Amino acid sequence: MALSVTACSGPGSGSHDASPSPQTVEAAPSTGTRGSRIEAEKSALLDIYKRYWTEQVKAYGRASDRGTDLQKYATTQALSRALSDLQGLKASHRVLRGVPQHDAEVTSIGLDKKVPDAKVTDCLDVSDWRTVTSSGKTLPAPKGVLKRYVAVASAEKWGSRWMITKIDTHGRAC
Template structure:
């Protein structure tokens, strides 16, 4: 089963078939995509302010992922930049059945064509780095430890790897 969403908050679509053999059920995939989508919504809030203050980003991420986001936000604050516009994505969850602890991989294709970096001192747009395509691949790993909620344990944007859709991840 493939579940996709195209906004900051991943909202799973209805299943049209049974999950492939060896993978978890569609309800588990929906749970993974819900947490991934909630992390995304909080990440967008943080990047619009160059600060995680007032967000629940830390709630959805493991310490290493949280530290990476904090470092990126600190860099943005130091450089006096924020993000504006619309960031869209198409996540797909892959949840192998029987993994202990329960684990999942999310493959995502991010469309940043309407996502702009702004200099807060001038209000001017800063162009994206050379070689960064408008659509790029992201992978994330999530785990559910001790029966608690799913947590993003790895988050890797492949900003130089273009994607046309999920099949390219």
């Protein structure tokens, strides 16, 4: 079973630590210098991105978004893609085990727009994310599929918080 990009990224912004708490992360207030505001917004966005992947890994590990906070961090195409992947996993009686890793950075941010937006570029490493059947059998990864590749997440700031809206892969190794 081939999953879309949502099955290919990890739970942290370059870190391999435990899952963060599901509390809401608010963006930084607009006080201070423009440079410090941009850095605070980038930090808030990377935190949301990390939480998005943490919740997605949790959901893919049980083939259900029940009991996760996936919808707190993703919307539109990113959420639809994840929910579609979950339907596929559930229908095929499979889950994903392991923890993919990534190295993410904010590569663009537009704060002076009516709806601020940003891009996060990530090098996803899915070599430790395995498909497991309901009988516990680990399935081999399809031949020729990249285990480390570039993905770009689009995000928008809705009110005082960032939301992941779209994930694109570019079919190139990183």
